[in-house]
Amino acid sequence: MDSSGAELSAEAMARLNELKPGKPGAIFTSDMSVNEFLLVRHAGFRPLGMVLGTSVYQVGLQLGRWSRNQELDKLSQAMYHARELAMARMQTEADVLGADGIVAVRLKVERKEWASDIAEFVAIGTAVKAESGGQWRNHRNQPFTSDLSGQDFWTLLQTGYTPVGMVMGTCVYHVAHRTVGNVVSSIGRNTELTQYTQALYNARELAMQRMRKEAEDLRAEGIVGVQLSQLNHTWGSHTTEFFAIGTAVRPIRDDHTIPDPYFVLGLDA
Amino acid sequence: MTEGAYTSNITVAEHHALRAVGFAPVGLVMGNYVFNLRDTTTSGTCGYTQPDAGDRLFRPASVVAPVVRAAPEMRVAAHDAHERAVNHMRQECRALGGDGVVAVELTTRPFPFGGTEFLAVGTAVRATGAVRSPEPFLSDLSGQDFAKLIEAGWVPCGLVIGLAVVLRHDDSNPLIPRRWRDNAEIRGYTELAQAARTAARDQIRHEVVRLGGAGVVARAVSLKLSLQLCRMPQRAGHDRLAEAIVVGTAITPFRHGGPGTPPLPVMRLR
Numbered sequence: 001m002d003s004s005g006a007e008l009s010a011e012a013m014a015r016l017n018e019l020k021p022g023k024p025g026a027i028f029t030s031d032m033s034v035n036e037f038l039l040v041r042h043a044g045f046r047p048l049g050m051v052l053g054t055s056v057y058q059v060g061l062q063l064g065r066w067s068r069n070q071e072l073d074k075l076s077q078a079m080y081h082a083r084e085l086a087m088a089r090m091q092t093e094a095d096v097l098g099a100d101g102i103v104a105v106r107l108k109v110e111r112k113e114w115a116s117d118i119a120e121f122v123a124i125g126t127a128v129k130a131e132s133g134g135q136w137r138n139h140r141n142q143p144f145t146s147d148l149s150g151q152d153f154w155t156l157l158q159t160g161y162t163p164v165g166m167v168m169g170t171c172v173y174h175v176a177h178r179t180v181g182n183v184v185s186s187i188g189r190n191t192e193l194t195q196y197t198q199a200l201y202n203a204r205e206l207a208m209q210r211m212r213k214e215a216e217d218l219r220a221e222g223i224v225g226v227q228l229s230q231l232n233h234t235w236g237s238h239t240t241e242f243f244a245i246g247t248a249v250r251p252i253r254d255d256h257t258i259p260d261p262y263f264v265l266g267l268d269a
Numbered sequence: 270m271t272e273g274a275y276t277s278n279i280t281v282a283e284h285h286a287l288r289a290v291g292f293a294p295v296g297l298v299m300g301n302y303v304f305n306l307r308d309t310t311t312s313g314t315c316g317y318t319q320p321d322a323g324d325r326l327f328r329p330a331s332v333v334a335p336v337v338r339a340a341p342e343m344r345v346a347a348h349d350a351h352e353r354a355v356n357h358m359r360q361e362c363r364a365l366g367g368d369g370v371v372a373v374e375l376t377t378r379p380f381p382f383g384g385t386e387f388l389a390v391g392t393a394v395r396a397t398g399a400v401r402s403p404e405p406f407l408s409d410l411s412g413q414d415f416a417k418l419i420e421a422g423w424v425p426c427g428l429v430i431g432l433a434v435v436l437r438h439d440d441s442n443p444l445i446p447r448r449w450r451d452n453a454e455i456r457g458y459t460e461l462a463q464a465a466r467t468a469a470r471d472q473i474r475h476e477v478v479r480l481g482g483a484g485v486v487a488r489a490v491s492l493k494l495s496l497q498l499c500r501m502p503q504r505a506g507h508d509r510l511a512e513a514i515v516v517g518t519a520i521t522p523f524r525h526g527g528p529g530t531p532p533l534p535v536m537r538l539r
Contacts, residue, residue, distance in 0.1 A: 005374075012467060026481060027474065027478060027483055027484050027485075028479050028483070028484035028485070029470060029473060029474055029477070029484065029485050029487065029517075030484060030485060030486055030517075031487050031490065032487075032489060033414065033486065034410060034414035034415075034417050034418055034486055034487055035414070035417065037486050038417060038418070038421050038532075042531065042532060047484065050470055050487065050515075052463075052466055052467070052470070052490075053463075054459060054462045054463045054466060055454055055457065055459050056454065056455045056458035056459040056461075056462055057452070057453070057454050057459075058452065058453045058455050059452060059456070060452040060453075074451075074452060075452075077452060078452040079453075081452065082454065085454060110492070114450040118455065118458070120462055120467075120492070122492075123491060124464070154532070155534075201297075203445060231282075238393075252479050258534060259534060260533040260534075261536065262533060262535045262536070263533055263535070263536050263538055264535045264536070264537060264538065265538045266537050266538075267282075
């Protein structure tokens, strides 16, 4: 991950150092629900502190050709770079805390009242450390990141896998407008709009491919919990962002079994 | 003790969960406070004395950029307002003979006649056993979450609110549409947002230490931005204000030893 701009102020460093485990009176802050907190504890991890990274980013301007399917690479780049800045800053904070990983990460894009083309990209998670030691950091000796909930994290560990990092891919795509001839020729007919289909396919494929590439770089076995979203920011109806995000995992032992689940009938609606 | 029926804002499931760990609801409690942030503060200046020479693209290298500053008066005022609303609620709980309040919901909304209203609503509970807390505890956890914590050997010791207000003199140039420019991180704004969020997190930590908690489970982290006229004398322009709030429940272990009952994997049939 790009680490430029991941520097921390001296003040922030001093305060993070206070949170380091082993200091007298060290307490943890967390951004977890009670379920998550209890399960992370049960999985043998101790929360160290809430870590966050933010980047306020101005997304440049790029126009697509009216009648062409194309990726708007400048916009893709912006969405990618801004998210990476936020993630890298969060990871730096976790690194200072001496964490083994960050769980329950939420990566959000918040459009603020600044201006329509400015957005805050923010990553918030809880840094955790294994009680019993062990090699949990990824092959770059960075704390792992995971956007899985505490519940999923627990289940993953029970089944013999560990997260290695959050991976993402994005693609901002301009979907071509239909030509007049095309519109006229299909009036009143059942027909597939192949150009649209093709555009959505391409864009999704690009986003997924980029995510897969990141996972390969992390030497992961696979990616779980992938969320593929189509975000229409402020670019008008024919430009959308396809965003894929998931957690790359690697096996830590050979048997991948969990106890048989009990079946329950919930009495709450 | 209350006479007759109790009121509450908890669901049937929450009620059951509370009863299961030895607590009984005693009544719905609330507290509110209406105040106006602008009236309560007179200072809170940006401290930027350089001429307004446009933003970073057009500012000569010799002119330093504005820096992010904390606005302690505003923070104290906003925090005080939250605190007062919560204290009213605590008093109501005490009057009902409760040991604590669960499922606290904090709402902030504009008051129709001006100002902002802080509202705290929750359900006061009372321990059915012999062990009582000397001072009512507050928590924004649902009944189920509360029960799960108690089962696992943790107890909530108070509602904590981390609140920070920071400001920075605005150096963006309204004459140049941003649309014409390239992808770029806006460093000044990033610093502002990061400072607000970080300060709120530090604040919540102090609160937890003050309450003697071992940690905090937080639920809500939010950032609110606003623009106000710069209050430096003989100064035009605006300051950008960022207010970050983290709300959570401080918790502390009351039982040492084993990790409690292990979770049971279940599959829902519905």
